[in-house]
Amino acid sequence: MTHSRRSFLIGVPGVAAAAMIASSTSVALAGQPHQTPIAIRSRSAVDAPELPELVVDYPDHVDLRVHYISRDADDPAGCTTRGPEETVEAEVPAGTAAVHLDGVRYELLQFHFHTPSEHVLDDHHFPIEQHFVHRGPKGETLVVGLFLTGGGRGGTLQDAVLHTLPEECGKEVEVSVDLSRAFPDDLSTFRYDGSLTTAPYTEGVSWLVLRQHRAVTDSSVEGLEELFPKGNARxxxxxxxxxxxxxxQR
Incomplete structure (x- = not known):
């Protein structure tokens, strides 16, 4: 396959709708880029109950294709070096999952993982951050971020994927999961206008970072950390x- 659904996102320009979703009323000034990730401080976040609720429409059964993503131009197979922008990505079949904001559908394209977390919440780095990447009807990019910690008992969507990680140069892995339980029950989110966290760092991305984290098994955390011993977070x-x-939103 010459073009992945992820590569489509890389070329999406920022649009006004994306800024509206994140409800960032500020306008980027010259020399003042709106890049991701950021340090989120809950006491400084502005309460915005008027923003639309996040409605999750994920199926209880979906077959995912999980593969290693290399971003080294000199080593496209990713076999000799592990760059900070590489990750493990689970591709979601087209049309099977989405989130809705104010009646607008944003299709889930894929999700991937970073270790340690890219965002920081109240000065705390989490072991893993999972990004659910969505595309809107006009090409908008919307990402839902979820923090992951260890100490879980297993049985989560995240464990199902992290327990079957593909090798760096190995074949892609197929795994069946219950996507409907991807998120915690508490869907409260921090929202802001940002960017992709990999080159070319395209801006105009709507970020919804869940306040509530999810626990996965210690072996899930250790497996990703072993695959990226130097981390893969911007x-x-x-x-x-x-x-x-x-x-x-609870």
């Missing part, structure tokens, strides 16, 4: 003129 970016909003 460094924190300045907030600049942006406002982070908080939409409580």
């Amino acid at each position: 460094e924190l970016q300045p907030l600049n003129d942006r406002t982070v909003h908080y939409r409580k």
Whole structure:
């Protein structure tokens, strides 16, 4: 396959609708980029109950294709080096899952993992951060971020994928999961206007970062950390003129 659904996202330009979704009313100024990830401070986030609730429409059974993503131009197979932008990605069949905001459907394209977490919440880095990447009807990019910790008992969507990680140069893995239980019951989110966290760092991405984390098994955490011993998280970016909003949803 010459073009993955992920590669389509890389070329999507920022659009006004994306900023509206994140409810960031600020406008990027010259020299003031709106990049991701950022340090989120719950006490500084502005309560925004007027923002639309996050409606999750994920199926209880879906077959995923999990593969290793290499981003080294000199080593496209990813066999000799592990760059900070590489990850493990689970591709979701087209049309099978989506989230809705204010009646607008955003199709789930794929999800992937970063270790340690790219965002920081109240000065805390989590062992893993999972990104669910969606595409809107006009090509908008919307990402839901979920923090993962160890100590879980297993049986989660995340464990099913992290327990079957593909080798760095190995074949892709197929796994069947219950996608409907991907998120915690508490869907409260921090929302802001940001960017992709891999090159070319396209802006105009709507970020919804879940406040509630999910626990996975210690072996799930250790497996991803062993695959990326130096981590695969982008460094924190300045907030600049942006406002982070908080939409409580329990």
